[in-house]
Amino acid sequence: MRKSILIRNICISTMLCCMVLISTNAMARQYSSVEVENQAQAQWHINYASYLIDIGKYFEALEQYDTAIDFSPVAKTKVNAMFGKAMVLSTFLDAPDKAADLYRKVGRQYPDYADTALYRLGFLYYQMNQFDKSREAFKQYAKYFPEGKFKYQAEAVVSAMADKADPAPKPEPKPVPVPTPKPEPKPTPAPKPTPAPEDKTPAKLGDEPTLRVCLSRKVTSVIVTTSSKNDKVCTDDLGCGRKYTVGMSGSKLTLDGKKVSADRIKFTSKAPLKVSYGSEKKTVRGIVDVSIRKGKLLILNLINIEDYLLSVVPAESYASWPADTLKAQAVAARTYAYYQKKHRTHLFYDVYADTYDQMYAGVEREDKRADKAVKATRGQVLLYKKKPILSQYTANSGGYTADAKAIFGAGKAYLVAHKDPASLKGKMATWTRKFKVSDVEAKLKKIGISVPGIKSIKPLETGPSGRITKVRVNYKDGHRDLRTRTTLGSSRVLNLPDILLQIENKNGQYIFKGNGWGHGVGYSQWGSAELGKKKKYDYILKFYYPGSELKQLW
Template sequence: MVQGMIRISMLLALLCSLLVSNVSAREYSPIEIEDQAQAQWHINYASYLIDIGKYFEALEQYDTAIDYSPVAKTRVNAMFGKAMVLSTFLDDPEKAADLYKMVGRQYPDYAETALYRLGFLYNQMGDYERSKSVFRQYLHYFPKGKFRFQAEAVITSMIGKQPEQKPEVKPDTRPETKPTEKPKIPDTVAKEPDLRVCLSRSVTSMTVATGGKSDKVCTDDLGCGRKYTVSLKGDSLVMDGKVVTAKRIKFTSTAPLKVTYGSESKRVRGIVEVSIRKGKLLILNLINIEDYLRSVVPAESYASWPAETLKAQAVAARTYAYYQKMHRTHLFYDVYADTYDQMYAGVDREDKRTDEVVKQTRGEVLTYKDKPILSQYTANSGGHTADAKAIFGTGKDYLVAHKDPASLKGKMATWTRKFKVSEIESKLKAIGISVPGIKSIESIEKGPSGRIVKVRINYRGGHRDMRTRTTLGSSRVLSLPDILLRIDRSGDSYVFKGNGWGHGVGYSQWGSAELGKTKKYDQILKFYYPGSAVEQLW
């Protein structure tokens, strides 16, 4: 089924590229048509990754599209996509602004849109002076532009707005007093947040039941009972065979609720909410973040690992969930209940050992410059963490490459994959890349960790350069565990010998399992996220 979907998307992308070539001033070669189809596929896949919270990986897909596409419009669309991710999800509007400026310089046909987006970005940032300046430039260069009315309206709305002024700091003339000890949890601490955990959005029926014989499931206005079945009829919810007028139903109980949907079943704490989205049931678990972690930590780590390791995992997982909650306010969920975000299996995955570390680290979140970080983690760094900029095209000061010898002692540290030349050729052909008669596969770009970011495939008709992770090493082709590897030819085969499992950026779970034997959890976290701090936010 997945392969079928890939083929369909490739055919659609190819059709798109052919349409572009028909209106272009020149004809494209067969290889360029293939490259355009690849570029469109990667742009579409980037949208999917954004939806599931893989923001860095989405940037990687956009960069791949820019590398591939011979069509200026497609490259610009990818750059605009990158700018949106940077400003909306990665707290980096200045890099987004740089992309808009780059489009204006390199692609004159799209300078108008880039200039308008730049002005709007500055307005969102609260930088009204730069915003007004840009919009005035827009009206000067494009007096009859398609965004002129919006530009005029924004300028008018900013009249009287002033940049935020910092209060004057006066010298403290009070007599010196002995400072009082700061409490661990100040009175102004925030209430621990609730999360909207998406259990499913692809089924048309589900059941909610109680876990115990004496417990009941209750709804807001529809009464209480032992078990309820919810399905669809057109645009309406159907509960136990009867159409209800409610647009969403919330189920509560004094005990965990058992939710069954499709082939899955979970017992969960908190509230289960059901509504309709795009012709399917949207099933959410509304749960306190600390209760959510009771299931996530043992699902993402082994409960038998050292306590300090489990504490580190708890803080990293809490930080990740809190970051996503802050950046998904416009969506219907905060996190998915699987590896799209973090594994969440409900009450049945909880463990007393991990319950304790969640309790001991309650409210602790990793921050950098007073903002929660996007706490990336990988199964095993392979002995050297990766630099986010080299892997994903943009970086963070707390996601940099450095040696990680502890990870080499853990599982999944090394691996070997062997493929016949004909197999590599056929797998690439299946996704629309023709490289008949491969002569060599060689590294042409490496990151600071030694990971091979780009490879060149020399073949009978020439050569093709491609990003290792998103193309050759992706699940669509060879499914290589990591790109910290060596490539050797052996007869009619290629042998890929590698270290690490995952993208290698940030926290290494197997490395932390080793470090937890001798290090405290805050030391582990500062090792994997240099410059970060552990702060208690609730």
């Protein structure tokens, strides 16, 4: 137990060491005004990446880290972003090998940070149970950094591996030699035996998961009542009643104005519970769990995943859409929630109750048509190599789905670019935005990017789908290369719906004509609405997530 606590503390200390800003030495030299602007941008994107990780936007976080790497003139900030990327890849995107590559890249390109990179590489292999590789990394660490900043942590991990060995691969079964059969005389036909009754016992499935849905963590009071006049709200050992108000007094919870010793209060009722907090009101199934975290109330809804989907599916799709479209949405939403549950075990929640994850509006949003879709696909999840996929979806692909690697900087085999003509028939497929040159300059200036006297905005890099991932802005003093999604086209600047677009300059205006709404990666909701008119839901899912398998897990 003591050793496991030590290892956990090593991991935490390593993370803290790596989340650093510009060093004093790096700031010693004189920076140009453009470099100062770029450094400020880089730090903003690193901070925003941390926020995106918190709300489950892992791919988008990678995109922010890459933007920071592009902007920063400071080695330490670039390394900070690379370490952040590696953490997201290994912890949330099931890509530890890509994280290992990043640590090696830091070691090669930034010798001043090779100490930290090599330690993190060894620890990563330890977490992956690749103990031989971990020992080799720590052997190199001891050789090149005998007095390194992680000397004692490295020794502790090596000690923890003293009696560990890499899992032995399962031996391949030897082929059984089959003798050449001798010809035999044809036997007299025997009466056919009565066939044994078919075994219809279903395969053993897992239990339906319970989700921790975060309703809020920003308020200091919440009111809980029952939705039925005939039922009461019960609070574990604190009794039952019609209505309860939970508040805070310092670090203690209060129930109807009185301090309680409990660290958390769980509310249950036979009928759905009504929850009021801040300006929000929801009626939810399951349990409402209230505790204190970071000076605010943390309000969770503990609910079975299938009950959760009853609200999510009609909130993410129109209940009037075809039945197979609703079924496809149910599977995609179930898979997304299950993926997050598997990857947020160290956090206090599995999903947020809004568009940060998936829109969850409670019982009021439920619809009988969506209910049927959820029940018809109960327990069905999309897997890739026996693991749940991160089922990204977008409003409309604009006729061509995007490649995750081109958009976010890291790909998945089931998130690739391909034609999607059905989406062009749906809403939000095309759009036009117009901006005066002075407006573009002003909007960029507002976020700290100075480009006075813009002469042109031209595509610099495009992805397989034709999306413009980078642009070059030529202005009177030079040029700036900007990522389209995270900078020029972001909600902070031009708020472009997608980056599958063309850029024109007419009469002092920049005209952006585009297709699609969202990032374009994965499942297109309006495309699915069209496909569902003629295709079954399993076809829709395999079309948008090629290579994935539909499996019954509970």
